[in-house]
Amino acid sequence: MDPNLARATVFINHLLANPALNNLNALQKEEQILQFLKTNAQSLVPTLSSPQFFPGKSWNEILQLLNTALMQETDKALGPQIEDLIRRKISFSFVAEIQPHRIPEEKCRDELLKFIQRLLQKPEARKALSSPLTAILGGFIGRYLKKCFDARKYVHFELTKVQRLRLEIENIEHLVHVTLLLRPSVQLFTVGRGGTGEGIESALVQAQFAQTVLHSMKGQLKILPPVLIRSGLFSNVSFQEDTQIDATARIAAIFSSRAKNYKPIARVDRGANTPDRSWFSITRRNYKYYGFDIKMLDEFYKIASESEW
Amino acid sequence: MNDAKHPDRVTGTRSSRGDVTSFLESLVIAAILFVLVQTFLEDFAVLSGWNVEIRNKILLAGFFFDLFFTIEFLTRLYYAIMVGKVGRYLSVERGWIDFLASVPLLMFNSGPLALTLLTGQGIAVGLGGILNLLKVIKAIRIARILRFLRIVKIFRRIKNVSSPMAQRHIASITAISVTVLVLSLLFFTVFSSSLQLDGLDTAFAEQQEAVADHLDENKDDPADFVFALETLRETCPSLLIVKYRGQALYSRYSDSYYQEFFAPGDYTYLRKDDLEFFFDQRPYVSQLSRESILFFVIVVLVVLAYLLIYSPHFALTISDPIHVMRRGLEETNYNLEVKIPQKYETDDVFQMASLYNEKYLPLKDRTQSKEGQSLIELDTADVSHLFPEEEES
Structure with missing residues (x-):
C-alpha cells in the first residue's frame, strides 16, 4: 500500500473511531467526515501538510488521499451491511x-x-443513499405502517385502494425498503457536483426527467419490476407536481428525508416534543418545499404524537 | 516566575482551592441538614420525656451548630468586605439570612443555654416573679424559630432544578415565604408579650403564686399546713418540692428522678419568706414544644410545597420552554419543538414558543436544506489528540 494512503487510512480510522460518530451508520460517518474535512480545511492544512503527515503535498492532493482512504474504510463496513440487508433482511x-x-x-x-454497488461508485449517489439506508436500518417504515394499517385511514387507503397493493404489511414494508434503495438511482443521471454530493437530499427532480430516467433504467435493470423502479x-x-405518484414512493420520500441527520436521542429535553413529532410538525409546514403529501404527513404526525415517538 | 508559563501549577492551585471550597460547602449543607434534625429533636425530646442527659446533649449540639453558622457568616462577611461586595453578599446572596440564622441564636438562645449547662446554674432565678421567668423561657424558645431560616440557606447550595433561573426564582420565593412566616411568628410572640395578654404562662404563674400563698398562710399551724400540703399533692401536680428554712418538707419525686428528668427551664423556683417552692414547668414547656414543632412542620411543608409543586410548575411553564428555544436558536442540529400545554397556551412564553415552533423551526429547516449541509457532529477539538502538541500551541 502507498505509504501516504496508509497514513491517510490511519488518520481516517482515528476520525471514524470518534465517539461523536457513535450510533451513525457507515455512510453517515463518511458524510460527517467529508464535511468535517471541508469545514475545517484551513485549520487542518498546516498540520496535515507537516512532516508528520503528508509533507510536500498540496491540500487537494491530501484531500484526495483522505477521500480515497475514507471510501475504502466506509466500503469495508458498508459492503457486508448492505449484502446482509439485501440477501437476508429484505424479503422479495x-x-x-x-x-x-x-x-x-x-x-x-x-x-x-x-446496482447498489454501482451507485456507491458515484459520490452524489453515495451521499443520496445515506438517508434511505438510515431509514431502513432505523426501522421507521415498519413502525409507522403498522400504525397506519391499524388506523386504516389515508395511508392505508392510498396503499391498498389507490396503489392496489394486495400485500401483507411486512411485504409492503419490504417493498418500501427496496423503493428507498432505488431512490438514489436518479443521481446516476445527474451532473456531478464536483464529487461532494452537496444538496442531494433536498433536490427534487422534475417528473419529465424522472420519466426519461425510468426508460433508461428499465433497459439497465431487467429483472426488477418496472413498477418498483418507477416508485x-x-x-x-x-407530489405537488405529480399527484399520481405511488403511495410507496411518497412514503419513501418522507422517511428518507426524516432519516437525514437522524441520530437516536437518549433523552428528550423536558419541555420539548419528541423527535419524530417535532420533525413531522416542522415538515408539515414545509410540505410544499419538499414536495411531500400533506395528508400523509398529517397522519404520520398524529401517529408520532400518540405514540410519543 | 511567570504563572502563565506554568499553567499546570496555576490549575493545580485553583483545583485544590476549588476542592477545599467544595468540601466546605458540602460541610455547610450537611450541617444545615443536621441542625434541622437537631431542632426537631430538641422539641421532640421534651414531648417524649427523654431524660435530661440526652436533652442536654441535643441542646449543646444546637449551641455548636449556632457557633458553626456564626463562624460561617463572619467568614463570608469577611471575604465580602475583602472583595468590597458586602452589599451584594447581604442582599443578593442572602447574607441577611446567614446573619438572622446564626448570630441572634447564639447570643439569645443556645449561648445562654449552653452557659447554664456548662456552669450548672439554673436560669433566670429571681428575675422578678414566675411570670417574667416564663416569658424569658418563651422568648428564648421562640428565638429558635430563626433556625428555620436555615432551610432557605440550603437553596443557595443545592441545585434542585437544572435551570439557574428556576433555581434562583424558587430560592427567592422560598426565602420570602419562610422569612415572612418566621418573622411574623417572632413579631407576634414579642408583640403579644409586650401587651401583657393573659395566656398559658399567666395561668401557670397565677396558679403557682396561689399555691405558694395558700401554704404560706397555713405555715403557722402544722396540722393545717400538713393538710394543705396533702391536698395540694392530690390537686396540684405541678408542686414538686416545698422547703422550710432550707429543709425539704415535701418532695413529689426522688432526687435521682429530678436529676434524670428535669433540665434547666423545666421547673420554677419561688420563695415566700422561709418557704421555698419548686414547680414543675414541663407541661408549659411541652406546650411550647408542640407549638415549635407545629411551626417547624409548617415551614417544612411550605418549603416542600415550593420544591415539589411550584418548582415543577415553574419549570413546565417558564424555564423548560425557554431552555428548548435557547437550544434551538443556539445549536444547528437541535430541532425539537417546544411542548405547549393546552391550558397555558395563552401565556406569553407559550405564545412565543408557538412562533418558535411554527415560524422559526420551519425556516431553520428550509435554510439548512438549502445549504445542503448535513449537521456536523465532529469538531476540531474532537481530533486535537491526533495532532502533536507543538502544533496545538
Missing part, C-alpha cells in the same frame, strides 16, 4: 404480487446488490 416475495410473471427472488437480490425514481418528484 412481494415481487410475485406486483409482477404478472414470476421472477426468482435471488435474481432480484443479485441485480439490486450490483424509487418518482420518490424524487414533488
Whole structure:
C-alpha cells in the first residue's frame, strides 16, 4: 500500500473511531467526515501538510488521499451491511404480487446488490443513499405502517385502494425498503457536483426527467419490476407536481428525508416534543418545499404524537 | 516566575482551592441538614420525656451548630468586605439570612443555654416573679424559630432544578415565604408579650403564686399546713418540692428522678419568706414544644410545597420552554419543538414558543436544506489528540 494512503487510512480510522460518530451508520460517518474535512480545511492544512503527515503535498492532493482512504474504510463496513440487508433482511416475495410473471427472488437480490454497488461508485449517489439506508436500518417504515394499517385511514387507503397493493404489511414494508434503495438511482443521471454530493437530499427532480430516467433504467435493470423502479425514481418528484405518484414512493420520500441527520436521542429535553413529532410538525409546514403529501404527513404526525415517538 | 508559563501549577492551585471550597460547602449543607434534625429533636425530646442527659446533649449540639453558622457568616462577611461586595453578599446572596440564622441564636438562645449547662446554674432565678421567668423561657424558645431560616440557606447550595433561573426564582420565593412566616411568628410572640395578654404562662404563674400563698398562710399551724400540703399533692401536680428554712418538707419525686428528668427551664423556683417552692414547668414547656414543632412542620411543608409543586410548575411553564428555544436558536442540529400545554397556551412564553415552533423551526429547516449541509457532529477539538502538541500551541 502507498505509504501516504496508509497514513491517510490511519488518520481516517482515528476520525471514524470518534465517539461523536457513535450510533451513525457507515455512510453517515463518511458524510460527517467529508464535511468535517471541508469545514475545517484551513485549520487542518498546516498540520496535515507537516512532516508528520503528508509533507510536500498540496491540500487537494491530501484531500484526495483522505477521500480515497475514507471510501475504502466506509466500503469495508458498508459492503457486508448492505449484502446482509439485501440477501437476508429484505424479503422479495412481494415481487410475485406486483409482477404478472414470476421472477426468482435471488435474481432480484443479485441485480439490486450490483446496482447498489454501482451507485456507491458515484459520490452524489453515495451521499443520496445515506438517508434511505438510515431509514431502513432505523426501522421507521415498519413502525409507522403498522400504525397506519391499524388506523386504516389515508395511508392505508392510498396503499391498498389507490396503489392496489394486495400485500401483507411486512411485504409492503419490504417493498418500501427496496423503493428507498432505488431512490438514489436518479443521481446516476445527474451532473456531478464536483464529487461532494452537496444538496442531494433536498433536490427534487422534475417528473419529465424522472420519466426519461425510468426508460433508461428499465433497459439497465431487467429483472426488477418496472413498477418498483418507477416508485424509487418518482420518490424524487414533488407530489405537488405529480399527484399520481405511488403511495410507496411518497412514503419513501418522507422517511428518507426524516432519516437525514437522524441520530437516536437518549433523552428528550423536558419541555420539548419528541423527535419524530417535532420533525413531522416542522415538515408539515414545509410540505410544499419538499414536495411531500400533506395528508400523509398529517397522519404520520398524529401517529408520532400518540405514540410519543 | 511567570504563572502563565506554568499553567499546570496555576490549575493545580485553583483545583485544590476549588476542592477545599467544595468540601466546605458540602460541610455547610450537611450541617444545615443536621441542625434541622437537631431542632426537631430538641422539641421532640421534651414531648417524649427523654431524660435530661440526652436533652442536654441535643441542646449543646444546637449551641455548636449556632457557633458553626456564626463562624460561617463572619467568614463570608469577611471575604465580602475583602472583595468590597458586602452589599451584594447581604442582599443578593442572602447574607441577611446567614446573619438572622446564626448570630441572634447564639447570643439569645443556645449561648445562654449552653452557659447554664456548662456552669450548672439554673436560669433566670429571681428575675422578678414566675411570670417574667416564663416569658424569658418563651422568648428564648421562640428565638429558635430563626433556625428555620436555615432551610432557605440550603437553596443557595443545592441545585434542585437544572435551570439557574428556576433555581434562583424558587430560592427567592422560598426565602420570602419562610422569612415572612418566621418573622411574623417572632413579631407576634414579642408583640403579644409586650401587651401583657393573659395566656398559658399567666395561668401557670397565677396558679403557682396561689399555691405558694395558700401554704404560706397555713405555715403557722402544722396540722393545717400538713393538710394543705396533702391536698395540694392530690390537686396540684405541678408542686414538686416545698422547703422550710432550707429543709425539704415535701418532695413529689426522688432526687435521682429530678436529676434524670428535669433540665434547666423545666421547673420554677419561688420563695415566700422561709418557704421555698419548686414547680414543675414541663407541661408549659411541652406546650411550647408542640407549638415549635407545629411551626417547624409548617415551614417544612411550605418549603416542600415550593420544591415539589411550584418548582415543577415553574419549570413546565417558564424555564423548560425557554431552555428548548435557547437550544434551538443556539445549536444547528437541535430541532425539537417546544411542548405547549393546552391550558397555558395563552401565556406569553407559550405564545412565543408557538412562533418558535411554527415560524422559526420551519425556516431553520428550509435554510439548512438549502445549504445542503448535513449537521456536523465532529469538531476540531474532537481530533486535537491526533495532532502533536507543538502544533496545538
